[in-house]
Amino acid sequence: MKPGALHPRDVADKSPKENLARAIAFALEIESDAVRHNTQTFNANRYTALERLEDCGALKDRARAIKEESIRRLPELVETLTRTIRSRGGNVVYARTKEEAAAYVREICRAHAVNLAVKAKSITTEEIGLNSVLEADGIEVAESDLAEFILQISNEQPSHFVTPAIHRSRERITELFKSHFRTDRPLETGEELTEFARDILRQKFLSAGIGISGANLVSAEEGALLLVESEGNIRLTTTLPAVHVAVVGIEKIIPSRSDFGTFIELLAASATGQSLTSYTNILEPPLPLPVLNLNGRTDAAREFHLVLVDNGRMRMREDPGLREALYCIRCSACLNVCANFQAVGGHAFGGECYSGGIGGAWTVGTSGDVMKGRFAELCTGCSRCVPNCPVRIDIPGLNTTIKERLLEAGEPALQKKFFAHFSSLARFASLLPTLANWVGARGVSRRLLELLIGVDRRRVIPPFARKTLLRQYAASRTGATRPVGGLTRKLALFTDVYTQYNSPRMGMAAISLFGKLGIPVAPTGVMEDGRAALSQGLVESAARSARNVAGKLEAILDDGYDLLFAEPSVLAMVRQEYSTLIGDEALFGKIRAHCFDPVEYLNIMIDAGELDVQRLMPHAGTERPPLFYHGHCQMKSLGIGMEAPKLFRRLGFTVDVSSVECCGMAGSFGYKKQYYEISKNVGRDLGSQIGKSVSASPGTVILASGTSCREQIGADFAGGAVHPVEFLDSII
Numbered sequence: 001m002k003p004g005a006l007h008p009r010d011v012a013d014k015s016p017k018e019n020l021a022r023a024i025a026f027a028l029e030i031e032s033d034a035v036r037h038n039t040q041t042f043n044a045n046r047y048t049a050l051e052r053l054e055d056c057g058a059l060k061d062r063a064r065a066i067k068e069e070s071i072r073r074l075p076e077l078v079e080t081l082t083r084t085i086r087s088r089g090g091n092v093v094y095a096r097t098k099e100e101a102a103a104y105v106r107e108i109c110r111a112h113a114v115n116l117a118v119k120a121k122s123i124t125t126e127e128i129g130l131n132s133v134l135e136a137d138g139i140e141v142a143e144s145d146l147a148e149f150i151l152q153i154s155n156e157q158p159s160h161f162v163t164p165a166i167h168r169s170r171e172r173i174t175e176l177f178k179s180h181f182r183t184d185r186p187l188e189t190g191e192e193l194t195e196f197a198r199d200i201l202r203q204k205f206l207s208a209g210i211g212i213s214g215a216n217l218v219s220a221e222e223g224a225l226l227l228v229e230s231e232g233n234i235r236l237t238t239t240l241p242a243v244h245v246a247v248v249g250i251e252k253i254i255p256s257r258s259d260f261g262t263f264i265e266l267l268a269a270s271a272t273g274q275s276l277t278s279y280t281n282i283l284e285p286p287l288p289l290p291v292l293n294l295n296g297r298t299d300a301a302r303e304f305h306l307v308l309v310d311n312g313r314m315r316m317r318e319d320p321g322l323r324e325a326l327y328c329i330r331c332s333a334c335l336n337v338c339a340n341f342q343a344v345g346g347h348a349f350g351g352e353c354y355s356g357g358i359g360g361a362w363t364v365g366t367s368g369d370v371m372k373g374r375f376a377e378l379c380t381g382c383s384r385c386v387p388n389c390p391v392r393i394d395i396p397g398l399n400t401t402i403k404e405r406l407l408e409a410g411e412p413a414l415q416k417k418f419f420a421h422f423s424s425l426a427r428f429a430s431l432l433p434t435l436a437n438w439v440g441a442r443g444v445s446r447r448l449l450e451l452l453i454g455v456d457r458r459r460v461i462p463p464f465a466r467k468t469l470l471r472q473y474a475a476s477r478t479g480a481t482r483p484v485g486g487l488t489r490k491l492a493l494f495t496d497v498y499t500q501y502n503s504p505r506m507g508m509a510a511i512s513l514f515g516k517l518g519i520p521v522a523p524t525g526v527m528e529d530g531r532a533a534l535s536q537g538l539v540e541s542a543a544r545s546a547r548n549v550a551g552k553l554e555a556i557l558d559d560g561y562d563l564l565f566a567e568p569s570v571l572a573m574v575r576q577e578y579s580t581l582i583g584d585e586a587l588f589g590k591i592r593a594h595c596f597d598p599v600e601y602l603n604i605m606i607d608a609g610e611l612d613v614q615r616l617m618p619h620a621g622t623e624r625p626p627l628f629y630h631g632h633c634q635m636k637s638l639g640i641g642m643e644a645p646k647l648f649r650r651l652g653f654t655v656d657v658s659s660v661e662c663c664g665m666a667g668s669f670g671y672k673k674q675y676y677e678i679s680k681n682v683g684r685d686l687g688s689q690i691g692k693s694v695s696a697s698p699g700t701v702i703l704a705s706g707t708s709c710r711e712q713i714g715a716d717f718a719g720g721a722v723h724p725v726e727f728l729d730s731i732i
Ligand code: SF4
Pocket: 334, 337, 338, 339, 340, 341, 356, 357, 358, 378, 379, 380, 381, 382, 383, 384, 385, 386, 395, 396, 399
């Protein structure tokens, strides 16, 4: 079947393996451009809005603390909330399953002989399959949110939390409306489309017998509902019909209304990039307002029902691997910032209702079926979402848990084991590197590797070095440089597997560069840091490697050394992931404080007045070519993504900096046959930025810190990219 002939609902459930592949092909062909455009616009607005927020970090800490406390006290908060609402004359039901929740709403509709229900945007009602249950009972459901209205017509599942129809371009919405409503009205602009939908929906509001909403948060003490929205339809849904039913996941309960403020600020900024969302409603239903006299309902009394949906949430609360997902406030920042989400959207990177990096944990948690969370494999662990999450959720960590559970559930593991244990292959191949490289380059070997392991044959496999880093270092030690002129720092270079066997050049460049500054740097023994295993979901194996490496690092740090890491993904591993993997907070703190990117380290020394920037200046008469720098995604998450531009600008270079979140290669991800197209699609933006920079400034040197970034760039640009340290070493 051609991808274009597919319907997103056909592949919403990702438990059949082929559904993920089909959804990717479909999304890349049909939905990618719209998702990319819309998410990138959201991102630009979000960055500006967050900059405006006063002490955003403290606000995030507060939000996180409130959510942690709320989930810890959840059973008690459910009881308090139930008492509060009932004492006001409202009704509360605790639905253990989605079926119970949907059946309760259906019974309310039956009791009121409702023919038409108007609904506000609510992903929880999508989770419980409410529309189909009501429609099967002959009740018309009118979605009042424009995006949900579009999805209802097209019968598609949402692909995003805030903008559920983000995958549809304006042209595709026009086409849909024209064919569905057979109208002659011009529907060429967003305004015309909105006006058209509004005309239809206004009638629905006036005649609906029941209004169904969700809620962003509910306060237990006051029984207050927080509902933020852009269109105003939630306000109409919850106030026009006499009967209001709020369908709310239990994780939305927080202790007090006084905490709403923290979330209102963070939600608006993180979700839509606004200081305040257009409509912020705080309701304490049943409302003490008379029902409007519509359609003769003069005697109708207001009625309120709160349906508290468990549907796996209490199980998630008890599950250390998924519990953190319950803190999510559905702002979608992690979807927007994710390069893979930008490429395919939530119909591929998502399930039946939850999307993106956080969607895997929600899908698995609410369905109880890990196979439905297979789309978590699209998370490369790049960690770009983590600093963007207003409640600091470890989203890649959740996805690693799912990958691990998929393996435990019997997913084929050959490809994962191949990438996870690359070090064994590298050690073996580097015994006879020339032969290994010759074999690896043969067409027949590549076909076999693709067939058996799924390594895409269109990718160039990095060759093994003829001499490893440690051998090159041993051969170069004719006279070690000694500390000079007050430079007291003791430095060692972390010898990761890739630097040792494939790219000793970048390791030797770091040693040489610091040697020129009078700081001797010796490489450590080769260490398998665990990143390769972790990225494949082999958590136990990664934790073993991490504990082993942490022990060795402790001895080096106790000798007074700082450590340099040429490969950013390894640096991110020890400075981020070791926090949970090694299980020793004190040791992790020590490691985090003494492990550095080489360029970051130079800037630290310059800032501390320990290194005169003049010592890094190019030789007299050396040209300063224009530079283009692409920072590694994990360096950005560590907050050191701009260290190289900072240093090169100090040295008088002009530096153009890539603004993409990720190059798309993401370690082993881009080598996997099933993800090759996504990887190339993600790389498109970086390629176009480099192309523009190079044509505007011929002779531009492309710098990239990450090994896989350089591989992605090298596939499209002759000459490729070099590590900043290699470039620096070559000019001073
Ligand atoms: S870690 Fe990276 S790939 Fe995974 S969800 Fe976050 S941004 Fe997306």
